Amino acid sequence: MLPGFQSPAVGFDQPFEMLEACHERVQRSVALLQRLAEHLHRVGNDEPARQAAADVLRYFDVAAPHHHEDEERHVFPPLLALPRDAAHAAVHAAVRRLEQDHRLMRQLWQGLREALQRIAQGQEADFSHQELELLQRFTGLYDSHIALEENVIYPAARVRLDAQAQAAMGMEMASRRGVVSTGPTAATR
Template sequence: MSLLHTAPAAGFDEPFALMAACHERMARTLTLLERIGAHVATHGCDEQARDAAKDVLRYFTIAAPLHHEDEELHVLPRLRELGNDELADRLLADHREMEARWAEIVPDLEAIRDGSMPTETLDAARERWQTFATLYRRHIDAEDHDAYPSASAATPGTVLRVMGEEMAGRRRA
């Protein structure tokens, strides 16, 4: 297993490109989550599994909520202004469902991080992880192909600058 520590290719001066780069990181972290299950099934909660669990916990506890907040503050309102309430509502509902499913996964990953995942609970945990990953991937696809292109095209440069500054400011806080 490898840890995922690559930085996004875009900066806060390009907020939509930055959010798309975050999607790439999310996808890699979801793949890591799935790989943890296979690894633990074969090797138990060894150092690699513990480190990978820490990485997934860190990403979806810190970065993903900030990303969702970016979208809820900047993308969803723009979609609503464009008359695409249905897409905005679906993406917001996805965020709430992903948050709920994440809460179910945290104890699994904490157990692996702590080296105490009982073998008999691994299959059920892996099913939870797969459901989470499938939901997230569908959500990312909708944002990348539907939400971001239309919201980005309708966002003036001055608003993009303010958006990027606000996103950066929340991360510094």
């Protein structure tokens, strides 16, 4: 079965856990995109394929940009404020690479988005060879990106953001999404 998935419930009162839960949703959306490509090739553009395309579009049009903005506003700046010395060179380089990844992800997404819209509307039966290459670049980029964030960047940022800064981070993240409550049932966007 192609469409849909459930999101882990975590609240904005735990912003790093929220960011990691978002990574789980990214990975599920990436996997859905890959399954969609296989399904289109094997079965063609049927209702499950159109629903899967719509689900992927919704995630990468709405939630993924919020997630990237969360990182660019709250996670990257304190790390870039670290002294520019040998002790922090790896963190600085990792942040710069992640910023570059975000730009490339947006660019790759635009090419995939158009194809997914046509698939979701039943106007296209399959991805073209070029679109499949874009899809592979896009999904591969997310795999390495998430690993770098979770293994290097988030741990480094957690150390630099005290409880008060993390609470403010969570409140701003929720506010930008129009979420009033910050408890575990508050949102998974």
